[in-house]
Amino acid sequence: MTTTVQNLIGGRWTGDPVTVRRNPARPGEEVALSPSATPADVDAALTAAQEAQPAWAALPAPARGAILLDAADLLRARHADVAADLVREEGKTLAEAKGEVRRAIDVLRFFGSLAWKSSGEVLPSGLPATTIFTRHEPVGVAALITPWNFPIAIPAWKAAPALVSGNAVVLKPAELTPLSATHLASALAEAGLPAGVLNVVHGSGAVAGDALARDRRVAALSFTGSTAVGLGLHRTLSERRARVQLEMGGKNAYLVVDDADVAAAARIVAAGAFGLTGQACTATSRVYCTPGVLPAFVEALAKESEAFVPGDGLREGTTMGPVLSEQQLDTDVTAIRQARADGATVVAGGADPDGQLLGPTVLADVAHESGVAKEEIFGPVVAVIGVDSYEEGLARVNDSPYGLTAGVCTTNLATAHHFAAHAQVGVVKVNRPTTGLDLNVPFGGVKDSSSNTFREQGTAALDFYTWSKTVYLGH
Numbered sequence: 001m002t003t004t005v006q007n008l009i010g011g012r013w014t015g016d017p018v019t020v021r022r023n024p025a026r027p028g029e030e031v032a033l034s035p036s037a038t039p040a041d042v043d044a045a046l047t048a049a050q051e052a053q054p055a056w057a058a059l060p061a062p063a064r065g066a067i068l069l070d071a072a073d074l075l076r077a078r079h080a081d082v083a084a085d086l087v088r089e090e091g092k093t094l095a096e097a098k099g100e101v102r103r104a105i106d107v108l109r110f111f112g113s114l115a116w117k118s119s120g121e122v123l124p125s126g127l128p129a130t131t132i133f134t135r136h137e138p139v140g141v142a143a144l145i146t147p148w149n150f151p152i153a154i155p156a157w158k159a160a161p162a163l164v165s166g167n168a169v170v171l172k173p174a175e176l177t178p179l180s181a182t183h184l185a186s187a188l189a190e191a192g193l194p195a196g197v198l199n200v201v202h203g204s205g206a207v208a209g210d211a212l213a214r215d216r217r218v219a220a221l222s223f224t225g226s227t228a229v230g231l232g233l234h235r236t237l238s239e240r241r242a243r244v245q246l247e248m249g250g251k252n253a254y255l256v257v258d259d260a261d262v263a264a265a266a267r268i269v270a271a272g273a274f275g276l277t278g279q280a281c282t283a284t285s286r287v288y289c290t291p292g293v294l295p296a297f298v299e300a301l302a303k304e305s306e307a308f309v310p311g312d313g314l315r316e317g318t319t320m321g322p323v324l325s326e327q328q329l330d331t332d333v334t335a336i337r338q339a340r341a342d343g344a345t346v347v348a349g350g351a352d353p354d355g356q357l358l359g360p361t362v363l364a365d366v367a368h369e370s371g372v373a374k375e376e377i378f379g380p381v382v383a384v385i386g387v388d389s390y391e392e393g394l395a396r397v398n399d400s401p402y403g404l405t406a407g408v409c410t411t412n413l414a415t416a417h418h419f420a421a422h423a424q425v426g427v428v429k430v431n432r433p434t435t436g437l438d439l440n441v442p443f444g445g446v447k448d449s450s451s452n453t454f455r456e457q458g459t460a461a462l463d464f465y466t467w468s469k470t471v472y473l474g475h
């Protein structure tokens, strides 16, 4: 069944559906037809957003929050259908898709409830008979540009804090996954979000995304996607001193040291590397092992990889979905072939896909300088590399232009604290997979993984969508 989706502009669903999205597990099956927004569509969406924003901001915050809570209830009632659509357009397993939709629901609930919490602070003044307080005011119109790999959770975790803070939003979802974002927008519209407060434009990054980024009415732009695109957006937005938040690529490392529980380490690394088909910005893609655990860890990881059975995400027994696209598959296969040519040993999987299904791949004896040890792949491929000591391992973890997540497997609390203090990343995991984030805590990276400014998620997310104003109140 093909679902037709449209742009949402000023409360109206518009646009001729011209772009076909096919199921990555069944390439013959059409899943969605979506429009290709033009700069004129983007202009109309921004006009609608700008007109709707003052009245939205004037609503009491709890009234704004109530709409998010009602949208969460609507999505909850549609949970199974939304998750199945997500599998069909993006490919992850049904269990993973259900988890992602659940996350979108919980994010709406978290920010909807937060509307009851006062923002700002009351502070003492150096002047007599004076009180100082701060107000957090909406920035105005926020643009959100999102990737395909979490097609409902990422739009939700950007839109919810923007909306609850009193901003109007224009969302441009990834062109490969228009359906999941449409489910989110429909739930918010049906929950009573006034026309124009949330607008959605489908289409290419080069046309619709670029038009959004260049428009001076956009006061803040939040982007998740590749480093190359993010850095270009940074230049465009910074030139006019607009706010920009970037969450970009990663080359997330794990360090397994001699005192680690090897069986647990293999489970943790396999979950982080092969869960979500390795198509997560936080996926584990390189593992450094000290000499006492290296051979046992490689063997245990190869064994753990057998639990990941590639297949159609809607089919029972599938524990790993297909690779998203032929282009992504080509990147994965090329990386594996290159690693082999550089001398790596394939201990599980390999570059032998069946359609868009690629087995979980473990590469051992990987050289530090090999591309597979340095470049982001975004597939179910992990490189295991020997190091002489914890100190060398930590240095290797940090020797990367990326800095999103990193983990250490250890039973020594001092090692855990040392790693937490010295890993140059935004998120550290100790004895937990690099993937998997709680929604109530800040998320973001350092170095080329992030804009290194505002964090997403948790209450920290509100900072990006608000200005702080300081008021001196003489009695």
Ligand SMILES: NC(=O)c1ccc[n+]([C@@H]2O[C@H](COP(=O)([O-])OP(=O)(O)OC[C@H]3O[C@@H](n4cnc5c(N)ncnc54)[C@H](O)[C@@H]3O)[C@@H](O)[C@H]2O)c1
Pocket (backbone or CB within 6 Å): 145, 146, 147, 148, 149, 150, 172, 173, 174, 175, 203, 204, 205, 206, 208, 209, 210, 213, 224, 225, 226, 227, 229, 230, 232, 233, 247, 248, 249, 250, 280, 281, 376, 378, 404, 449
């Ligand atoms: N750090 C994180 O939180 C995080 C999360 C998920 C994905 N990612 C990263 O995303 C990448 C994969 O996602 P992708 O392939 O969708 O990334 P991408 O950069 O190709 O696309 C992301 C979004 O940007 C848009 N876009 C592309 N070119 C644009 C332009 N010139 N101007 C404006 N918008 C433009 C796309 O249409 C899409 O909506 C990986 O590199 C991954 O690491 C990061």
